[in-house]
Amino acid sequence: MSGPDLAQLRASAHVVSIPLTTPFRGVHHREAMIFSGPAGPAEWSPFVEYDDDEAALWLKSACEQGWNPVAHHLSLPTTIRVNGTIPAVAASEVEALIVAAGHPRTVKVKVGGPGTTLMEDVARVAEARKVLGPTGRVRIDANGCWSVDEAEHAIREMEHLDLEYVEQPVASLEDMVEIRQRISRMGIPVAADESIRRWSDYEQTLAAGACDLIVLKVQPLGGVRATEKLLEKADNAGVGVVLSSALDTSVGLHQAALLQARRESSHPDALDAGLGTSGFLAHDVVKNPLVAHGGELTLEPLELDPQDLTERAAPPDRERWWLERLERCWKLL
Numbered sequence: 118m119s120g121p122d123l124a125q126l127r128a129s130a131h132v133v134s135i136p137l138t139t140p141f142r143g144v145h146h147r148e149a150m151i152f153s154g155p156a157g158p159a160e161w162s163p164f165v166e167y168d169d170d171e172a173a174l175w176l177k178s179a180c181e182q183g184w185n186p187v188a189h190h191l192s193l194p195t196t197i198r199v200n201g202t203i204p205a206v207a208a209s210e211v212e213a214l215i216v217a218a219g220h221p222r223t224v225k226v227k228v229g230g231p232g233t234t235l236m237e238d239v240a241r242v243a244e245a246r247k248v249l250g251p252t253g254r255v256r257i258d259a260n261g262c263w264s265v266d267e268a269e270h271a272i273r274e275m276e277h278l279d280l281e282y283v284e285q286p287v288a289s290l291e292d293m294v295e296i297r298q299r300i301s302r303m304g305i306p307v308a309a310d311e312s313i314r315r316w317s318d319y320e321q322t323l324a325a326g327a328c329d330l331i332v333l334k335v336q337p338l339g340g341v342r343a344t345e346k347l348l349e350k351a352d353n354a355g356v357g358v359v360l361s362s363a364l365d366t367s368v369g370l371h372q373a374a375l376l377q378a379r380r381e382s383s384h385p386d387a388l389d390a391g392l393g394t395s396g397f398l399a400h401d402v403v404k405n406p407l408v409a410h411g412g413e414l415t416l417e418p419l420e421l422d423p424q425d426l427t428e429r430a431a432p433p434d435r436e437r438w439w440l441e442r443l444e445r446c447w448k449l450l
């Protein structure tokens with residue numbers, strides 16, 4: 118593969134630190150290394166706690182995006198379908214969020230976790246169903262925080278709300294297998310998200326019978342080509358796929374969105390993507406950010422915004438940390 122060498126990567130790198138609009142896993146800023154590659158902008162943003170082996174896969178993705186991208190054969194601008202997101206808010210806030218999002222046809226409602234109770238979860242999901250109406254699609258995501266019993270109980274309580282799927286109701290693979298068996302009579306698909314962090318997790322998750330759907334993220338899987346291989350495997354196995362973001366800036370979102378656009382043209386029934394996440398970041402780094410409205414994202418050619426890159430530049434100690442990380446991960450490629 119024709120890719121960049123370390124000097125080329127370093128010379129084209131900008132380290133940014135972008136405030137999050139809602140803190141996520143105790144993090145208030147999203148740090149990323151953005152490259153201006155010869156084939157276009159590229160993003161490398163493994164979460165700071167990830168080890169070098171994992172971060173190297175994300176780097177493979179960035180090298181592909183900026184130096185050797187997959188030809189997409191699409192005429193831009195084009196649009197893709199994405200879900201809106203309802204965080205663990207009170208039910209009374211749901212309608213305003215859906216209206217502000219331009220009434221997407223699909224919403225993902227966050228459930229479980231320390232900040233909410235089962236009663237509040239059910240009320241929030243019921244409100245989303247009410248606002249979207251019978252043709253809307255309501256998916257829920259517990260981020261693996263329920264026990265099997267809690268998940269079974271919660272899903273029973275929401276069975277009548279016509280759920281599109283339940284994402285990562287429980288954390289471990291064994292528990293995913295068990296909850297899927299326990300709710301099988303309800304006909305609600307179970308989606309694996311956190312269960313599939315690396316390419317190698319896929320076979321294990323599928324072989325265990327732990328899910329009906331998988332959530333795929335381009336950067337952690339090592340790029341578009343790697344994700345396409347998994348898509349093909351999933352299609353052949355009859356497993357549904359939701360393309361999703363890793364809390365990327367618009368640069369990372371763009372490559373996944375191009376993949377979604379190609380998928381929608383070949384699979385008209387493709388599930389709506391989880392790529393409408395740029396709003397979780399208070400700023401972006403491109404002139405034309407991928408902002409979802411009405412459940413759609415419009416894709417244009419990407420153009421980095423030099424002013425954003427300067428204004429969002431990470432402090433010198435963080436820049437150093439990222440450059441050292443780059444050097445270590447580069448050696449692992």
Ligand SMILES: [Mg+2]
Pocket residue numbers: 258260284285310311332
């Ligand atoms: Mg998820």
